[in-house]
Amino acid sequence: MTVASLARDTGTSRTAIRRVLDAANTSLTLHTLVRTAHRLGLRVRLSLEPSIDRLEVVSPPPALTPLLATLATTLDRLPAR
Numbered sequence: 001m002t003v004a005s006l007a008r009d010t011g012t013s014r015t016a017i018r019r020v021l022d023a024a025n026t027s028l029t030l031h032t033l034v035r036t037a038h039r040l041g042l043r044v045r046l047s048l049e050p051s052i053d054r055l056e057v058v059s060p061p062p063a064l065t066p067l068l069a070t071l072a073t074t075l076d077r078l079p080a081r
Helices: 003-010 014-021 030-039 062-077
Strands: none
Touching (some): 003 030, 014 030
């Protein structure tokens, strides 16, 4: 497959395809990337995950203390992987 044929098949320019293929290029649009990947038989998966800026220690409610102790004991008995 040539750059020209890929551009024609995806309905974009050869310049846009060259941008997709250039690892140093940071001006690539998601739309162009998805169209190009689709034409190449690939699927683009995008994942968004929350970032954690800080952690806080939170004490469990007293009513959960026996349950947490039982859980800890049970987990300690599991074989190591």
